[in-house]
Amino acid sequence: MPHALVVDDEADAAEMVAELIAGEGLTVATAGSLREARRQLALQEPDIVLLDLMLPDGSGMQLFEDGSGLSNTEVVLMTGHASLETSIQALRLGAADYLVKPINIKQLTGVLSRLIKPSVLVAEASNLFDELEAEGHFGLLWGRSGKMRSVYEQILRVSATAVTVLITGESGCGKEVVAGTVHDLSRRRSEPFLAVNCGAISPHLIESELFGHEKGSFTGADRQHVGIFERASGGTLFLDEITEMPLDLQVKLLRVLETNSFMRVGSTQAVMADLRIIAATNRPLAEAVQSGKLREDLLYRLNVFPIHLPPLRERLEDVPLIAQHFLDEVCRREGQTKRYDPQALARLSTYHWPGNVRELRNIVHRAYVMAPDEIITDECLPQADEPTTVASGAPLLHIQLGTPLAEAERQIILRTLDHLGRHKEHTAATLGISLKTLYNRLKEYATVPDRIKDEGQEQG
Missing domain, CATH: 3.40.50.300 (P-loop containing nucleotide triphosphate hydrolases)
Structure with a gap:
């Protein structure tokens, strides 16, 4: 039977929590001080400790710091109020959760139902x-x-x-x-x-x-x-x-x-x-x-x-592994095994991937369909003039240093949309964003005056 220890110097509060825990089928001990808590920990290792940090002979933090046998015990802090500081403190101490006093039976039951030993x-x-x-x-x-x-x-x-x-x-x-x-x-x-x-x-x-x-x-x-x-x-x-x-x-x-x-x-x-x-x-x-x-x-x-999360271009060494994973997925689903030609895999590993892992998945699925036999060659991948990559003939957009990121993003999205003939799906794929995100941005830009032409940005 799981065992719990309630450490709280308010005797009535400790007994009330102990009764609630006992009602959930656990054995329970209580302690009103650090000294008594250490004694209880020595008598029986608990599965869970509900710990008030403010104790008469010191802070409950000392139980973490002096190696009092909490290495394989789930610790839940009890606090008078939920706050950012409480969250940070719980994280720093390694506590699994925290409960706000007065203890709510529903929250306590939830904590007990999630009991998993650290080991x-x-x-x-x-x-x-x-x-x-x-x-x-x-x-x-x-x-x-x-x-x-x-x-x-x-x-x-x-x-x-x-x-x-x-x-x-x-x-x-x-x-x-x-x-x-x-x-x-x-x-x-x-x-x-x-x-x-x-x-x-x-x-x-x-x-x-x-x-x-x-x-x-x-x-x-x-x-x-x-x-x-x-x-x-x-x-x-x-x-x-x-x-x-x-x-x-x-x-x-x-x-x-x-x-x-x-x-x-x-x-x-x-x-x-x-x-x-x-x-x-x-x-x-x-x-x-x-x-x-x-x-x-x-x-x-x-x-x-x-x-x-780092963008895919900052971890290109992972591209072959991820590309193979996506290919294995589509092969299982479609029932036909295909593999990459070394040249195709090499090109995937050197691309900039503006759309990150989502773009890689889409290109792998497309290449699978395009491959006429079991070999995915370089020709099966999108070419430079296709909208899933940055077109080599696209006009350059020069953005002045110091331009706010939101404004730079706005200019890039609107210029790409214009270059691709206002085709929203192609624009989203080229920029590596979801169609939903593109629509959200365009709705936002509709309330802002179009300053692109007025800013005299050079195009090359």
Whole structure:
């Protein structure tokens, strides 16, 4: 039977938590000081410790620092309020989660249901790195380059905790795959993983989609709607393109992160939010704040643990491995085996890949279709005059040094769109962004005067 230790100098609070834990089928001991906690740890190694850091004879942090037998014990901090500092402290100490006092039974039950010994997580990590050496992948992420190994280490570091993660990187790098990997390695793995593209939902509907609404709360609300936050309860919610979320809703998301609760549209009843938030953006963070696309206070609350994904051009040594993975996938699906000609594989390994891994996948699938037999030759790959690559005859766009990144991005998108005859799908493929992202940018630019011709930029 799993064993728990509650360390809290408030005797009544400790006994109440102990009773709740016992009701979930665990044996429980309590301690009101560091000295008593050390004695209990020596008597029986607990599976989980619920730890208040403010104790009469010192800080609970000392239990981490003096090697008091917590190496194979899940630690959950108990705090008077949820804050950014609490999240950072939990991460730094290696705590798996934290609970806000007074302890909510639903949140406590959720923590206990996710109980996994650290030794199990360590064994899983070892197996993943064995697979990386043998097969070249870390879960669903492919590549053995140094930059990707650094990403894998960060994923392992944060997945064992409950802190918020912010993933940055260019479009097509695989930010959702990283978010899914964090979830799969976390203690929430048996609960839902839901992904939401904040730029793909109408600004008028996004609050209802996220938080739900009550019947009659607005015209057309003929029944209660359970939002994504409730459907992801116990699991992980991935908010992609967070900078596309309306600013007024960013304020409400900030409150959810601070209070661990939200309200459906049209309701005055708070709902506990027992879920982990992972957000992502392809915009530079400083530029997003400066341009008013992301609230600075929300950035600080989301950016507890940042993970930056390198573009594919910075890890070209991974291209052959990833290209073979995509080819194996399509071969299995189509039932016919094909392979690369060395010259074709060499060209894939030297291309700039503006669309990153997403563009590589698309080109591999296209090459499979184009190959008349089992060999994918150089001729099966897109040529210089095709819209999936940067056309050699395209006019050059000179952007002055010091131009804000958002303005440079705007000029590149609009000029590429014009060069490709206003064909949006080709433009998105050429730039390596999703069609959804392109439409979002064009909608944004429609409210800004077109300054390109007036700026007198030289073309060559």
